[in-house]
Amino acid sequence: MTKQNDPKDPEHSSKEENKKKGGLRRRDFVKLVGGTGVAATAQALAGHTLASAATTMPEVVGSGKVIGPGPVAMTLRINGEAKKLAVEPRVTLLDALRNHLDLTAAKKVCDRGTCGACTIIVNGKPVYSCSVLAIDVADHDGKPGADIRTIEGLAPEGKLHAVSASFVDNDAQQCGFCTPGFVMSCKAYLDSHRNPTVEEVKQALGGNLCRCGTYLGVRNAVVQAAMTMKGGRA
Amino acid sequence: MADYHWPPTDKCSLIGRRISRLDGPWKSSGRIKYSYDVNRPNMLHGKMVFSPYAHAKVVSIDTSAAEKMPGVKAVEIMTEPGKEVFWEGHEVVAIAAETEEQARDAARRIQIRYEKLPHLVSDAAPDKAGEHTKQLAEQTDGNPDQNLQQAEVVSEGEYGSSVITHCCLEAHGQVAEWDGDNLTMYASTQNVSGIPGELAKANIVTSADKVRVLTPVMGGGFGSKFGADTWGLACARLAKKAGRPVKMMLERDQELMAAGARPSMYAKVKVGAKKDGTLVGWASESWGTGGPDAQGGAPNLPYVVRIPDRRVRHTAVLTNIGPARAWRAPNHPQMCVITMSALEDLAAKIGMDPLDLFQKNIQMTGQLAKTYSAELEKAAELMDWKKKWHPRGDKAPGPIKKGLGLSIHTWGGAGHPSNCNCTIQPDGSVEVSLGSQDLGTGTRTVIGIITAETMGLPLEAVKVNIGDSKYPADGASGGSTTVGGVSSSTRRAATAALNQLLEKVAPSLSAQPDDLEAVDGQIRVKGNPSKAIPWKQACAKLGTSPITAAGQRQRGNDDLISSGVGGAQMAEVSVDTETGIVHVDKLVAVQDCGLVIDLKTAESQVYGALIMGITYSLFEEKIMDEQTGRCLNADLEFYKLAGIGDFGDIVVHMMTGPGYDERGVIGLGEPPVVSPGAAISNAVANAIGVRVPTIPLTPDKVLAALEKGAVA
Numbered sequence: 001m002t003k004q005n006d007p008k009d010p011e012h013s014s015k016e017e018n019k020k021k022g023g024l025r026r027r028d029f030v031k032l033v034g035g036t037g038v039a040a041t042a043q044a045l046a047g048h049t050l051a052s053a054a055t056t057m058p059e060v061v062g063s064g065k066v067i068g069p070g071p072v073a074m075t076l077r078i079n080g081e082a083k084k085l086a087v088e089p090r091v092t093l094l095d096a097l098r099n100h101l102d103l104t105a106a107k108k109v110c111d112r113g114t115c116g117a118c119t120i121i122v123n124g125k126p127v128y129s130c131s132v133l134a135i136d137v138a139d140h141d142g143k144p145g146a147d148i149r150t151i152e153g154l155a156p157e158g159k160l161h162a163v164s165a166s167f168v169d170n171d172a173q174q175c176g177f178c179t180p181g182f183v184m185s186c187k188a189y190l191d192s193h194r195n196p197t198v199e200e201v202k203q204a205l206g207g208n209l210c211r212c213g214t215y216l217g218v219r220n221a222v223v224q225a226a227m228t229m230k231g232g233r234a
Numbered sequence: 235m236a237d238y239h240w241p242p243t244d245k246c247s248l249i250g251r252r253i254s255r256l257d258g259p260w261k262s263s264g265r266i267k268y269s270y271d272v273n274r275p276n277m278l279h280g281k282m283v284f285s286p287y288a289h290a291k292v293v294s295i296d297t298s299a300a301e302k303m304p305g306v307k308a309v310e311i312m313t314e315p316g317k318e319v320f321w322e323g324h325e326v327v328a329i330a331a332e333t334e335e336q337a338r339d340a341a342r343r344i345q346i347r348y349e350k351l352p353h354l355v356s357d358a359a360p361d362k363a364g365e366h367t368k369q370l371a372e373q374t375d376g377n378p379d380q381n382l383q384q385a386e387v388v389s390e391g392e393y394g395s396s397v398i399t400h401c402c403l404e405a406h407g408q409v410a411e412w413d414g415d416n417l418t419m420y421a422s423t424q425n426v427s428g429i430p431g432e433l434a435k436a437n438i439v440t441s442a443d444k445v446r447v448l449t450p451v452m453g454g455g456f457g458s459k460f461g462a463d464t465w466g467l468a469c470a471r472l473a474k475k476a477g478r479p480v481k482m483m484l485e486r487d488q489e490l491m492a493a494g495a496r497p498s499m500y501a502k503v504k505v506g507a508k509k510d511g512t513l514v515g516w517a518s519e520s521w522g523t524g525g526p527d528a529q530g531g532a533p534n535l536p537y538v539v540r541i542p543d544r545r546v547r548h549t550a551v552l553t554n555i556g557p558a559r560a561w562r563a564p565n566h567p568q569m570c571v572i573t574m575s576a577l578e579d580l581a582a583k584i585g586m587d588p589l590d591l592f593q594k595n596i597q598m599t600g601q602l603a604k605t606y607s608a609e610l611e612k613a614a615e616l617m618d619w620k621k622k623w624h625p626r627g628d629k630a631p632g633p634i635k636k637g638l639g640l641s642i643h644t645w646g647g648a649g650h651p652s653n654c655n656c657t658i659q660p661d662g663s664v665e666v667s668l669g670s671q672d673l674g675t676g677t678r679t680v681i682g683i684i685t686a687e688t689m690g691l692p693l694e695a696v697k698v699n700i701g702d703s704k705y706p707a708d709g710a711s712g713g714s715t716t717v718g719g720v721s722s723s724t725r726r727a728a729t730a731a732l733n734q735l736l737e738k739v740a741p742s743l744s745a746q747p748d749d750l751e752a753v754d755g756q757i758r759v760k761g762n763p764s765k766a767i768p769w770k771q772a773c774a775k776l777g778t779s780p781i782t783a784a785g786q787r788q789r790g791n792d793d794l795i796s797s798g799v800g801g802a803q804m805a806e807v808s809v810d811t812e813t814g815i816v817h818v819d820k821l822v823a824v825q826d827c828g829l830v831i832d833l834k835t836a837e838s839q840v841y842g843a844l845i846m847g848i849t850y851s852l853f854e855e856k857i858m859d860e861q862t863g864r865c866l867n868a869d870l871e872f873y874k875l876a877g878i879g880d881f882g883d884i885v886v887h888m889m890t891g892p893g894y895d896e897r898g899v900i901g902l903g904e905p906p907v908v909s910p911g912a913a914i915s916n917a918v919a920n921a922i923g924v925r926v927p928t929i930p931l932t933p934d935k936v937l938a939a940l941e942k943g944a945v946a
Binding site: 088090091095098099102104105106107108109110111112114115117150151152154155157160161163164165167168169171172173174175176177178179180183201202203205206207208209210211212213214215216217218219 | 254255257258259260261262263264265266267268270271273279333334335401402403404405451452453454456483485486673674675834835837838839841842843844845846849869870871875876877878879881884
């Protein structure tokens with residue numbers, strides 16, 4: 001049952017304490033929360049408080065130039081092509097790919113660096129694209145930005161990369177929503193590990209989650225893909 | 235003429251083989267667009283504002299500040315002032331803006347005043363829930379009380395499973411796009427054919443025919459995506475108001491809070507037997523929560539092992555934990571945990587191997603008794619049960635204790651209503667169309683295999699059209715009903731189309747249509763391969779008139795399909811008695827489902843169900859804070875799903891061949907997900923010598939049980 005005026009209740013954080021923190025959203029939130037039966041709140045969508053900070057605090061980058069909070073023109077190097085776009089500095093690489101470049105294979109699932117569905121390869125390493133800001137990997141001060149590889153660039157349309165093909169052969173996918181992230185994690189791993197054992201695969205792909213339960217297929221797919229890639233087919 | 239009955243599997247070139255799923259390359263290349271991936275020209279992004287309270291009345295909503303925010307194009311009230319919200323995450327307002335970021339900013343400016351109302355988010359004790367309970371069922375068969383009094387051995391225990399969520403990786407949601415009065419919904423749904431009617435009923439459109447639902451693939455549903463949902467209606471309304479397409483998908487927190495909760499179920503059980511293990515009586519007082527309106531119904535206990543003398547009572551606890559939605563095999567995993575745990579405890583008390591106790595009472599499982607017996611035997615062989623099993627409490631030295639557990643389960647899985655159109659073109663191309671959907675189960679592939687097998691063509695020669703509400707109506711994909719439905723309608727449509735072709739071709743082979751068959755890419759005289767016409771030449775005889783034939787799953791009994799499966803599972807676990815961590819070393823599943831169309835995707839269904847089962851047995855729980863009524867783990871860091879390294883070996887054996895194939899096609903989605911909780915819980919009890927009463931078997935509960943039970 002609900003208890004009134006419980007100091008441990010997060011809805012009753014003191015106004016004083018939050019004034020000190022100075023966060024506009026937080027203060028609005030607290031100001032409007034009453035201690036009695038009737039309460040009001042400016043709604044916050046949990047999990048995105050960091051992004052909101054960016055709207056009130058202009059970002060300062062290396063050159064000393066103040067950019068944002070509005071859209072900023074930038075160039076991303078994706079699958080060997082320079083892509084121009086204008087997005088706010090707070091936009092993640094995942095959202096830039098999905099919402100602005102229609103590269104939608106990287107999926108948005110947890111949006112906070114846990115599930116791996118958004119995995120792409122940046123400068124040869126697998127990264128959670130939900131946890132990278134687009135501006136941080138864009139061209140900067142005349143220097144090219146990071147080398148960004150998405151699954152769309154793994155093979156031409158209509159062809160399958162060896163890793164993708166091994167996922168089909170081993171039925172390492174059901175609903176398939178986690179699959180592009182798995183394929184990219186697997187590709188990045190196999191680029192630096194030619195002879196993985198199943199035990200190693202369990203460690204290497206521990207950062208990707210599947211809900212349908214395709215892990216058995218994935219274990220076998222990685223081993224098959226390693227053999228194919230060594231055979232020079234990829 | 236071709237006969238629509240299933241050919242014997244040894245005569246099949248495709249049915250029953252291991253065939254890769256047709257949409258596999260679309261998925262593993264990342265090219266296919268899920269609803270979440272659809273980007274339409276000029277599309278807006280929708281966000282919802284939801285209740286922070288578990289129970290409250292909306293007093294007022296002020297959207298004026300939000301409407302002035304940059305990029306905002308439309309606002310839609312989802313819960314009007316005066317109405318109540320019943321869980322944290324309950325939708326209140328939706329807003330659409332040019333970018334996702336703008337929509338999120340604007341959503342924060344919406345001011346909602348609530349009147350907080352009392353909430354209940356604990357389902358642990360119905361006696362403390364006061365008026366928030368509803369007695370659902372009381373039933374007595376035979377003389378349970380007398381039998382339990384006179385039983386030579388009586389075991390008592392308390393068992394159960396917590397509320398969990400569906401946690402679909404593709405969140406609930408859709409893109410809505412209007413063209414005049416016509417609405418296209420790119421919806422992540424398990425019910426493509428059913429959504430138009432729902433939108434018409436909600437007055438979103440003037441008639442259902444104005445809606446087109448497109449779902450070529452979808453990222454998981456598990457029983458939580460049958461309806462258009464309030465956010466589907468709101469999305470369509472936002473798109474109408476703005477005159478532009480709108481995408482609105484739930485964010486992960488709301489997905490876990492508001493898009494489906496599997497009802498919990500707990501029970502105090504008393505079960506009695508003779509010393510030889512013969513079961514004589516059952517009594518259970520069960521309870522659980524199916525949300526604020528007591529959905530989910532009452533269990534039918536004991537599960538599968540129908541002890542004739544029983545007394546059962548069930549109480550629903552009305553809580554604000556979240557909205558109950560069907561979760562893969564509704565109520566079965568919960569009933570299974572209660573029943574199989576109680577029987578295993580009883581076996582331990584008698585000092586009997588539970589495998590022997592189940593076999594001893596196998597007739598109580600009814601019609602499938604022989605199947606269960608065979609499945610237990612096969613599972614025992616694959617687990618090496620007789621060699622590995624030991625009485626309660628692993629006596630081996632050291633903190634790691636190993637144990638074995640078993641469970642059996644059932645499900646119906648009769649095919650749902652289904653319609654299929656099959657077209658053969660004069661150029662030889664073949665396509666089948668159904669308003670069905672593929673949730674990742676292999677539906678598309680099964681339809682393709684049946685069509686190709688019927689026509690004597692390779693799988694690549696057939697085009698399968700599903701995931702579009704403009705195709706012939708098909709049932710919702712729930713309760714393992716899809717494969718039966720689409721298999722029957724597809725086989726009937728393809729056979730009817732082929733028979734029309736045979737009639738056209740017969741004269742040129744100087745034969746009667748009845749004497750012809752379609753095999754190996756040819757139409758030929760049965761038993762005379764020299765009198766044959768290649769498929770394409772045969773189809774060319776159609777001139778300019780393609781053939782279309784319809785097939786329908788027959789009402790009532792349909793001789794291509796049936797229902798009712800068994801299934802046995804055995805788990806081997808290691809429990810670290812110092813940390814309380816449980817590891818599933820091996821899980822064996824032996825499963826029947828009648829005639830298997832695609833062995834590869836069928837096995838994947840079972841593998842997947844077992845892994846999902848390990849997840850709900852060990853990790854998953856919707857954790858609620860009783861003070862605030864809030865969900866404490868509405869994210870994937872703390873709403874735990876098993877990872878690729880979180881379990882050992884999994885062995886799947888499908889019961890096929892004589893005695894199984896002739897039953898026709900039966901659904902497979904639900905049954906294998908039922909037993910893991912019970913089998914793993916039983917294995918843990920066998921390992922550590924005491925029962926951990928409820929799943930998930932988290933380390934804290936394991937340590938608490940060890941402390942209480944003082945294992946040797």
